[in-house]
Amino acid sequence: MLIAEHISHTYPNGVEALRQFSLQLSAGQFMAIVGPSGCGKSTLLRVLAGLLRPTSGKVWLAGEPVTQPSPRIGMMFQDAALLPWRTVAQNIRLPLELGWRGNAHFSVEELIQLVGLRGFEHAYPRELSGGMAQRVSLARALITRPPVLLLDEPFGALDAMTRENLTAALEGILRATQTTAVMVTHSIAEAVFLADQVVVSSPRPGRPLGIVRVTLPRPRHWGMESWPEFGHLVGQVRALLAQPLVEPARVN
Amino acid sequence: MFVFTNRIRIRDDGQASSSRPVLLAGRMLERFAPLLSLSLFIGVWHWLSLRYPPFILPGPGSVAQRFLEKIADGSLPFHALVTLSEALPGLLLGTLAAFALGIPISRSRLADRLLSPFIVASQGVPFIAVAPLLFIWFGNGPLTKVLVCALVVFFPIVINVIAGLRSAPQTLRDLFRALNATPAQTFMKLELPAALPFIFAGLRVGGTLSMVGAIAGEFLSADRGLGFLINLGNSFYDTPLVIVGVLTIVGLALSVYGAIRLAERALRVERWAA
Numbered sequence: 001m002l003i004a005e006h007i008s009h010t011y012p013n014g015v016e017a018l019r020q021f022s023l024q025l026s027a028g029q030f031m032a033i034v035g036p037s038g039c040g041k042s043t044l045l046r047v048l049a050g051l052l053r054p055t056s057g058k059v060w061l062a063g064e065p066v067t068q069p070s071p072r073i074g075m076m077f078q079d080a081a082l083l084p085w086r087t088v089a090q091n092i093r094l095p096l097e098l099g100w101r102g103n104a105h106f107s108v109e110e111l112i113q114l115v116g117l118r119g120f121e122h123a124y125p126r127e128l129s130g131g132m133a134q135r136v137s138l139a140r141a142l143i144t145r146p147p148v149l150l151l152d153e154p155f156g157a158l159d160a161m162t163r164e165n166l167t168a169a170l171e172g173i174l175r176a177t178q179t180t181a182v183m184v185t186h187s188i189a190e191a192v193f194l195a196d197q198v199v200v201s202s203p204r205p206g207r208p209l210g211i212v213r214v215t216l217p218r219p220r221h222w223g224m225e226s227w228p229e230f231g232h233l234v235g236q237v238r239a240l241l242a243q244p245l246v247e248p249a250r251v252n
Numbered sequence: 253m254f255v256f257t258n259r260i261r262i263r264d265d266g267q268a269s270s271s272r273p274v275l276l277a278g279r280m281l282e283r284f285a286p287l288l289s290l291s292l293f294i295g296v297w298h299w300l301s302l303r304y305p306p307f308i309l310p311g312p313g314s315v316a317q318r319f320l321e322k323i324a325d326g327s328l329p330f331h332a333l334v335t336l337s338e339a340l341p342g343l344l345l346g347t348l349a350a351f352a353l354g355i356p357i358s359r360s361r362l363a364d365r366l367l368s369p370f371i372v373a374s375q376g377v378p379f380i381a382v383a384p385l386l387f388i389w390f391g392n393g394p395l396t397k398v399l400v401c402a403l404v405v406f407f408p409i410v411i412n413v414i415a416g417l418r419s420a421p422q423t424l425r426d427l428f429r430a431l432n433a434t435p436a437q438t439f440m441k442l443e444l445p446a447a448l449p450f451i452f453a454g455l456r457v458g459g460t461l462s463m464v465g466a467i468a469g470e471f472l473s474a475d476r477g478l479g480f481l482i483n484l485g486n487s488f489y490d491t492p493l494v495i496v497g498v499l500t501i502v503g504l505a506l507s508v509y510g511a512i513r514l515a516e517r518a519l520r521v522e523r524w525a526a
Contacts (some may be wrong), residue, residue: 044345070430075430081423085520092463097441098433 001027001180007047007057008205009040017043019205023182025197027147030181032191034237037202041184044206045152049075049180052123061148071100074146074179078153079132079232082125082140088112089121092139100144111139114173131162138170142177147176151183155190164222167193171217171220188241192233193220200240210240305358308333310492318492319499327481332500334477338394339466339508342401343459349402350454354413358443375407379465382473397469397477404465405458412454416447452516463501478504 002025002152009018017040025031030240034174046052048059050069059066061073092108112118115135125133134154141149154170155163167190174181185191191198214233216224224230281288294312301311310318324329353371356363383400390396420442428438470479478497485493 047346050431051426069430071432075427077427078439079421079423081421081427083442083445094441095431098428098431098437100431177254221262 001025001029001062002048002182003060003154004044004048005060007044007054007059008042009047009052009054016205018047019207021057022205022218023199023208025180025182027180028178029196030183030194031197031199031200032188032195033182033184033201034188034191034241035206036203036241037186039201039203040206041201042152044096044201045075045150045182045184049073049150051252071095072146073146074144074149075087076134076137076141076149076151076154078156080125080130080137082124082133087122088136089126091125091136092143094140095144103208105144106142108143110141111143114142114176116169117196129162130158131166134158134166135169138173142173142179145177149179149181151181152252153184153186156186163187163190168220168222170194171218175218187217188234188237189225192216192230192237193222193224198233198237208252209243212236212240261467270421299497307489307519310495315492315495315499316412318490319496322493322496328496328500331478331481331485331497332504333408334394335463335466335470335479336504338397338469338477339401342398342465343455343462343508345398346402346405346462349406350410350413354410355417355445357410358414371410373402377403378518379403380468383469387473392473395421396442397466397474399471401462401465404461408457408461409451409454414451414507415449416454417443419450420446448519448521452521455512456509459512463508467501478526507510514516 002023004021004023004217006138007021008016009017010016021040021044023031023033035041035042043052047054047057049068050059050066050073053067061070066073083094086094089108089112092111096105106114108121112121115138116137117132117139125136128136155166158166162226171194181194183191183194188198192212192214195214198214200209200212201207202209213235216227216229216233277476295307298311301309306314319328353367357367357371362488379400382403383396386396386399393525410411422440424446427439428442466477467482470477471483474480474483478501482494482497485497486492
């Protein structure tokens with residue numbers, strides 16, 4: 001479904017963000033990418049979204065190369081990125097107004113129901129809490145029914161309670177809409193809770209150190225956090241993050 | 253500062269009944285403060301006018317009388333309309349020019365490098381010294397005064413147009429790119445609405461300055477307008493008339509400011525500041 005092949009990216013200022021990052025994801029799967037700050041996770045997501053052309057490597061979506069942003073890929077940012085002069089409903093409708101050609105989209109009402117914002121259709125972003133704003137952002141990302149959703153630390157700026165509620169809601173929504181998703185996060189528990197596979201990235205330049213496959217049943221709930229299996233998976237991810245880095249041998 | 257913190261404390265517990273009269277008096281004072289300062293101003297003016305001959309400082313009474321006379325004979329509304337008919341087209345022209353230059357500058361580094369020196373220079377030009385040039389080139393009809401106005405209002409508006417159009421945060425720009433928006437859509441649905449609070453701030457300054465520009469033009473050469481009226485009063489030692497002219501200009505400038513503020517409210521621009 002979504003394949004990234006040997007993605008490397010070096011910024012014009014010489015910072016090497018990614019080195020030979022490859023990943024593969026089948027339809028309907030959830031992949032979480034965890035890694036230390038500044039490991040190029042967000043760069044990787046921007047490459048997958050077609051917002052950034054990598055120095056080398058290719059991204060494929062359903063057999064077609066991704067070279068520019070496409071309505072087949074939805075995106076959710078750490079900041080809810082809502083337009084402050086538009087109501088909730090108008091913000092959700094935005095992608096339909098911008099060059100999106102197609103009719104297999106959700107209705108705004110369906111999405112408001114789905115993300116649990118009934119009654120707030122006409123509210124303005126400044127009247128919403130951080131968690132509600134992210135729900136709007138999620139609804140906006142889903143309105144075109146994109147087969148793939150990319151999430152860039154979408155709950156990073158929220159308090160712990162709101163995060164738990166939202167991750168549980170997100171899990172249900174993605175299952176209901178059968179969306180394939182890639183999420184970048186700092187939270188190992190969140191990654192294990194949501195994902196089918198957790199990719200652990202090295203510090204910059206980011207490259208995959210290993211993959212932990214999550215076999216917890218769905219639907220998931222936070223009660224699972226006390227399951228031994230959950231703890232074991234978290235431990236596996238931590239072990240990968242903690243392993244000493246060995247620089248690949250250089251040939252002169 | 254003290255009064256303010258005091259007030260908050262009283263509001264919070266709601267029990268400090270002994271302070272209520274003080275609070276009430278404070279609120280009354282706040283509400284009627286503008287009226288109070290105006291009365292004080294007129295009182296001091298009146299007191300001072302008793303000490304000087306009327307051609308140096310006429311009292312508020314004689315100025316008011318002159319004001320009513322000039323309204324009754326229709327000359328004050330006439331001259332005020334002339335001045336407005338120079339200032340408002342000048343404001344419009346200056347605003348159009350500010351958009352015509354501000355949009356390319358906000359979008360392209362090359363345009364910025366090419367045009368910015370001229371824009372900064374336009375602010376450095378002493379317009380009172382350049383106005384005679386405009387009279388030589390364009391004659392002493394209303395067009396020249398409109399141009400002087402446009403020159404005066406241009407700078408504060410263009411600076412705000414540029415800052416406003418650049419004000420949309422990077423995440424929102426990424427969002428529009430991720431949604432495949434065309435440059436025109438990004439402009440209409442993101443950059444322009446985000447710029448509106450800035451643009452209105454520029455218009456408020458420009459609107460008041462447009463009156464200054466019109467008067468400056470009329471001072472140099474005119475046979476009508478409030479600037480002409482003030483000049484006329486000056487040459488006949490008709491000091492009440494001069495003061496009537498000045499106060500009318502202030503009134504017009506406040507009205508233009510108020511009208512722009514009303515338009516801003518009608519468009520709900522307050523919402524637009526993220």
